[in-house]
Amino acid sequence: MWHDVRLIAGKDLRIEWRSQVATGQVAPFAILVLVLFGFALDADTVALRTFTGGLYWVTVLFSAVLAIQRSFALESADGNRDALRLSGIEPAAIFFGKATALVVQLVLLEVLLGAGVAVLYGPSVEDFPLLVATAGVATIGVAAAGTLYGVLAAGLRVRETILPILLLPVLAPVLIGATRAFDDALGTVAVNGWNWLALLGLTAVVYVAFGALAFGVLLEDS
Amino acid sequence: MSVVHLRAVVALLGRFPALAGVDLDVESGEAVLLQGPNGAGKTSLLRLCAGLLAPASGEAVVLGHDLGRDRRSVRREVGMLAHATFLYDDLSVYENVCFWARAAGGSPAEAEAAIARLEIDTRLRDIPVVRLSTGQRRRTSLAVLVARRPRLWLLDEPHAGLDQAGRDIVDGLVRDAVDAGATVLVASHELDRTRTIASRVITIAGGVVVADQPIPGRSMPVGPAPERGGPDVA
Numbered sequence A: 001m002w003h004d005v006r007l008i009a010g011k012d013l014r015i016e017w018r019s020q021v022a023t024g025q026v027a028p029f030a031i032l033v034l035v036l037f038g039f040a041l042d043a044d045t046v047a048l049r050t051f052t053g054g055l056y057w058v059t060v061l062f063s064a065v066l067a068i069q070r071s072f073a074l075e076s077a078d079g080n081r082d083a084l085r086l087s088g089i090e091p092a093a094i095f096f097g098k099a100t101a102l103v104v105q106l107v108l109l110e111v112l113l114g115a116g117v118a119v120l121y122g123p124s125v126e127d128f129p130l131l132v133a134t135a136g137v138a139t140i141g142v143a144a145a146g147t148l149y150g151v152l153a154a155g156l157r158v159r160e161t162i163l164p165i166l167l168l169p170v171l172a173p174v175l176i177g178a179t180r181a182f183d184d185a186l187g188t189v190a191v192n193g194w195n196w197l198a199l200l201g202l203t204a205v206v207y208v209a210f211g212a213l214a215f216g217v218l219l220e221d222s
Numbered sequence B: 001m002s003v004v005h006l007r008a009v010v011a012l013l014g015r016f017p018a019l020a021g022v023d024l025d026v027e028s029g030e031a032v033l034l035q036g037p038n039g040a041g042k043t044s045l046l047r048l049c050a051g052l053l054a055p056a057s058g059e060a061v062v063l064g065h066d067l068g069r070d071r072r073s074v075r076r077e078v079g080m081l082a083h084a085t086f087l088y089d090d091l092s093v094y095e096n097v098c099f100w101a102r103a104a105g106g107s108p109a110e111a112e113a114a115i116a117r118l119e120i121d122t123r124l125r126d127i128p129v130v131r132l133s134t135g136q137r138r139r140t141s142l143a144v145l146v147a148r149r150p151r152l153w154l155l156d157e158p159h160a161g162l163d164q165a166g167r168d169i170v171d172g173l174v175r176d177a178v179d180a181g182a183t184v185l186v187a188s189h190e191l192d193r194t195r196t197i198a199s200r201v202i203t204i205a206g207g208v209v210v211a212d213q214p215i216p217g218r219s220m221p222v223g224p225a226p227e228r229g230g231p232d233v234a
Helices: A002-019 A021-040 A045-050 A052-087 A091-120 A128-154 A159-170 A172-185 A193-221 B042-049 B093-103 B108-117 B134-148 B164-179 B191-195
Strands: B004-013 B016-026 B031-035 B057-062 B078-081 B152-156 B183-187 B200-205 B208-214
Touching: A002 A021, A002 A052, A002 A091, A002 B093, A021 A052, A021 A091, A045 A052, A052 A091, A052 A128, A052 A159, A052 A172, A052 A193, A052 B078, A052 B093, A091 A128, A091 A193, A128 A159, A128 A172, A128 A193, A159 A172, A172 A193, B004 B042, B016 B042, B016 B208, B031 B042, B031 B164, B031 B191, B042 B078, B042 B152, B042 B183, B078 B134, B093 B108, B093 B134, B108 B134, B134 B164, B152 B164, B164 B183
Parallel strands: B031 B183, B031 B200, B078 B152, B152 B183
Antiparallel strands: B004 B016, B004 B057, B200 B208
16 A cells, blocks of 8 residues: 555655645645735735734635645546546555645745745744644644645536635634644744644544545545 | 446546446457547546546446456556657667556566567667657557557557558557457547548547447457467567
8 A cells, every 4th residue: 555655645645746836836725825915914014924823724725725726637638537447556545645746835835935934924833843843733634624725626627616615614623723832833822832733633633534535436436 | 247347437537528338348369449529538437448437437347356446457458659758768768668568567578579570760769768659659659568468458549650661650550459369449539540440430529429330241259368468579
């Protein structure tokens, strides 16, 4: 199975590297959203610092929707969805492979956004391990849910517009948990970020488990 | 045992019966031409045999797998050339063939050999397929099929988009596959050409088989189905 996971993830990452969609479109979009948040809050540095966690994760989720749509647009073109079904690769391996490729892309995007936030909003970090752990766990949750809903949306005729409507409500727990944990890590709100991280981890486990089980059904029937 | 065994098979596209009670048996080592007008059900029959289309009713057994219960198992043993290319635009010819070969348990060496078998210009090997002509993309799709070395070949208009040399290569591939013990179903409108590689003609109309005739002078090799059935390209 892990051979197939590496095969699928490697294929997706190679295509992204070759097409430069992630670097040429998704990353600029993400930075643009950060800048627009700055405009919307009238460049109020106190407000921007206070809400850095929420603004950061909203930006990540919007950008992730683009990356997920791109990931499954590859499979919708030229009958590749049928080709994947014909390949004999276990659906769970396809799920983990595509989710892994998304995790890699999202991590790179989050690093870029982190740099953007540091420059534009000027927050201070008080608990770096919590920050990194939250980003890692939340990224796995976003990638798992995104892969599951990506294959569901890819089978529909309205796939270009339906994905955000389906996916963003499902990712609300990730947004809430990651924002609260970031608030603690950045010292903007007095909450126990590690408790929120634990809740975030539980959410990610549910998404991964459900995705691995349900992906094959959705690949077949949607 | 038949490689393809269908009895009163009905398959639906939405509510439309694309196959409306098909009876068909295809033995190991046969090359069968499927002919019929547009919308007759040729492509649906190939997709059913590939495990991509579920039977709504009837008895459908392909390579020993009951399609009503287990379509995934049959997919590992069939290769399909469809109207769609089954290729990733941003990957090169080699990367596409290698990816699908490895997904089927093959090796990069088999991918290289398949590309050589299709006589794809070596200068095109590392070019993203999005930049290739229709004919070269078709050859790449055929190379994927060869690299997978299926036991059952399902070819939908295999000569479409190919030049004369490419068409000759397709004919050679079918003959080699049959010689190696594989079974081939070819849906085609190019009847004169395909009759030279097939041993039997099935006519489909309205989702049912309306005629089943051997081609005079073409013998039907019968033997046990191989583990992997394509031409030995490695």
